[in-house]
Amino acid sequence: MKPYLAPFLLLFSLSLSSFPAAAGGIAELKAFLAETRSAKASFVQVVVGKSGRKPQESAGIMAFSRPGKFRWSYEKPYQQLLVSDGVKLWSYDKDLEQVTIKKLGAALGSSPVAILAGNSDIEKSFTLSEPGTVDGLEIVDAIPKDKDSTFARVRIGFADKQPRLMEVRDNFGQVTTLVFSSFERNPSLPNGMFSFTPPKGVDVVGE
Numbered sequence: 001m002k003p004y005l006a007p008f009l010l011l012f013s014l015s016l017s018s019f020p021a022a023a024g025g026i027a028e029l030k031a032f033l034a035e036t037r038s039a040k041a042s043f044v045q046v047v048v049g050k051s052g053r054k055p056q057e058s059a060g061i062m063a064f065s066r067p068g069k070f071r072w073s074y075e076k077p078y079q080q081l082l083v084s085d086g087v088k089l090w091s092y093d094k095d096l097e098q099v100t101i102k103k104l105g106a107a108l109g110s111s112p113v114a115i116l117a118g119n120s121d122i123e124k125s126f127t128l129s130e131p132g133t134v135d136g137l138e139i140v141d142a143i144p145k146d147k148d149s150t151f152a153r154v155r156i157g158f159a160d161k162q163p164r165l166m167e168v169r170d171n172f173g174q175v176t177t178l179v180f181s182s183f184e185r186n187p188s189l190p191n192g193m194f195s196f197t198p199p200k201g202v203d204v205v206g207e
Contacts, residue, residue, distance in 0.1 A: 025130045025140030028158035029115075033122060035161065038065040041183040045074075050173030062180075063187075064117035068104065069194040072113075083196040088207065090196040099198040101206035112154045112168050115142055126154075137164055161185075 040063040047056045058077060064070035068086030073079075079094040084104050091100040115122060122128070126142040133139065137157030144151065150170060157165035162183050168176045198204050 025138040025156070025158060026128050028138045028161055029122070029128070029140045029156065031161045032158065032163065033066075036066070036185050038187060038189050039063065039116070039183065039185055040187050040189065041180040043181070044179050046177045048175045048177075063189055063193060064113075065189055065194060067118055070113060070117045071193050081196070083194060085194045090198075092196065092198070092202075097199075097202045099196075099202055099204050101204065103207070112151065112166070115154055115156065116163065116166075131155075 040061070042059070042061055044057065044059045058074050060072070060074040060076070062070070062072045068084065070082070070084050072082040074081070081090070081092040081094075083090045083092075087104055089102045089104045091102075092098075114125065118125075122142070125145055127145060129141045129143075131139045131141055134157065137159055140156050140158070142154045142156070144154075151168055152171050153169045155165075155167040155169075156163050162180075162185065164180055164183075166178045166180075168178075170176075
C-alpha cells in the first residue's frame with residue numbers, strides 16, 4: 001500500500017536547521033500570501049500513524065501557481081503525481097497504471113493545500129493562531145472552520161517569509177510532516193505544468 005497522496009489531500013520528529021527568527025507566524029503567512037504568486041520546492045514527507053508504527057517516508061518536488069494550480073510529484077520510493085489546473089484534479093499512480101480525475105471544486109478552500117496554493121482570503125476558511133517559535137521557525141496553526149473537514153489542524157513553520165515545514169494532523173490521529181528545501185518564490189512556470197494527459201494504455205477513472 002502506498003498512502004503518500006492521501007495525507008496531503010486530507011492533507012516535529014524531524015531534525016531541522018535553525019533559521020533567523022521573524023515577526024511572527026501569522027505575519028509571515030500573510031506576507032507569503034501577499035508576495036508569492038508561484039513557487040517551486042523539493043520536499044521530504046514523513047507519515048506517522050496513530051499506532052506509532054514505522055514512519056513512511058517519501059520525497060519529491062512540488063510547484064504551485066496561485067490560486068488553485070499545483071503539481072505534487074512523488075519521486076521516491078514510488079512515482080505518484082497530483083496535478084490540478086484549478087478546475088480538475090488528476091491523480092496518477094504509475095505502478096498501478098491508473099489515473100483518477102475529479103473536480104477540484106470548492107473543497108480546495110478548506111484543504112491543507114489551499115493554505116499555500118489557494119487565494120489570499122485564508123481566514124475565511126481557517127482560524128489562525130501563533131504557538132510561538134520552534135527551532136528558529138515562526139509557527140502558525142490553521143484550524144479549519146468547516147466542521148466536516150477530514151483534518152484537525154495544519155501547522156506551518158516559516159522563516160524569511162518562506163514555508164520550511166508543514167504538519168497536517170488528521171481526525172484519525174495520523175500526522176503528515178513535510179519539510180521543504182530549495183524553495184523558489186515566483187519562478188516562471190510553464191502552463192503545461194498544471195495540466196495532465198493520461199499516458200496511453202492506463203486506466204482512467206472519473207471524468
